[in-house]
Amino acid sequence: MGSVARLDVGNTDWAPGSERRERWRRRPVPTAAGRPAGLWCTDLGVQDVPPRAVGPRVVEHHVALVLLAGSGWFSGGGRERVHVGAPTLLWLLPGVPHRYGPGKPGWTVAFAGFTGPAVAACTLRGLVPAPEEAVVPLTTGAPARRTIRKLATVCNETEPAYDATSAAALHELLATLRHSRADPPPQPPVAEELARAAHLPLTVTEHARRLSLPPAELREEIQYTAGCSPKDFVLGTRLNTAKNLLATTDLKVAAIARRVGYADPGHFTRLFTRRVGLPPGAFRDRHAPH
Known part of the structure; x- marks a missing residue:
C-alpha cells in the first residue's frame, strides 16, 4: 500500500479526532x-x-x-x-x-x-x-x-x-x-425495456444481447409477464403504437410505418391489415376523432 507514517493506535485512549496524524x-x-x-x-x-x-x-x-x-x-x-x-x-x-x-x-x-x-x-x-x-x-x-x-x-x-x-x-x-452501499437505481422490467426498443430493427437474439440476457431467459421472462413470445410481443407493441398514431395524429401511413420499425410501407400495410383486420387508412377513418 506504500510507505506511510506509522501511528501507534493500540491504546484505549485513542479515539476518532484525537489521533496525532490523519494518515x-x-x-x-x-x-x-x-x-x-x-x-x-x-x-x-x-x-x-x-x-x-x-x-x-x-x-x-x-x-x-x-x-x-x-x-x-x-x-x-x-x-x-x-x-x-x-x-x-x-x-x-x-x-x-x-x-x-x-x-x-x-x-x-x-x-x-x-x-x-x-x-x-x-x-x-x-x-x-x-x-x-x-x-x-x-x-x-x-x-x-x-x-x-x-x-x-x-x-x-x-x-x-x-x-x-x-x-x-x-x-x-x-x-x-x-x-453504506448505494442502492442501484431500479431497473425497468424486461418487458418495458423491450417495448421501448420495439421499433429497432433487431432480432430477438440482438434484443437479448442489448438487455444483457441469454435469449432463453428473455423468452422465459416475456412469456411469464406478457404471455407470448418476444417476437409476438415486439409485433404487438409496434401495431399498438401504429394504432395510436393513426387515431391521434395526421402522420402519413408511410411515416407511421417508419416510426414503428418498418422501412417498407407496403409490408407494414399488409401486416397491419392481416393482424388488425382493417387497412391503416380504414382504421384511421373508424377511430380518429371527427
Whole structure:
C-alpha cells in the first residue's frame, strides 16, 4: 500500500479526532489466542495513494479498500478497467489479481485486511462479495472510516480479550460497509425495456444481447409477464403504437410505418391489415376523432 507514517493506535485512549496524524497504517500481529474467534485483522490504515498505476498484484487476505477522496480506475480478476470515484468500496480478494490507477492528484483510502474461517460465513451472508462484485458504490465513506478507526483502537494484542474485540469490530465493519452501499437505481422490467426498443430493427437474439440476457431467459421472462413470445410481443407493441398514431395524429401511413420499425410501407400495410383486420387508412377513418 506504500510507505506511510506509522501511528501507534493500540491504546484505549485513542479515539476518532484525537489521533496525532490523519494518515496512518498498522499491521496487527495475529496471535494463537486470537484464531478461535474466527476472524482477525491483518492490516488497516488510512493513506494517500499517488497517481500511478499499481499491479497486477495479488493479496493473501481479503482487503476492504474504501475510496474516500479522488477518482481513477480499477480492474479486478482480469476484467476491463472501470472508472471509480469516491465514495466507492473496492474489494481486493485473495488470489484474484487486481490493478488500479488513481487519477491526479491521487486518492485517499481507508482499508482493512482480514482473514479467518468465519470469512466463509460472512460471504454466505452477503457481507463479502463474489469477484464480479469487487466495485461497490457507497452513499458515503465516513461510516467506514470511523469504523476502521475503531477497529484500530481495539486491535491491541496486549489486551486479554483482543481476539473477541477485534473480531467483533471486524463484523461491525463488514456490516457498516453493507449498510453504506448505494442502492442501484431500479431497473425497468424486461418487458418495458423491450417495448421501448420495439421499433429497432433487431432480432430477438440482438434484443437479448442489448438487455444483457441469454435469449432463453428473455423468452422465459416475456412469456411469464406478457404471455407470448418476444417476437409476438415486439409485433404487438409496434401495431399498438401504429394504432395510436393513426387515431391521434395526421402522420402519413408511410411515416407511421417508419416510426414503428418498418422501412417498407407496403409490408407494414399488409401486416397491419392481416393482424388488425382493417387497412391503416380504414382504421384511421373508424377511430380518429371527427
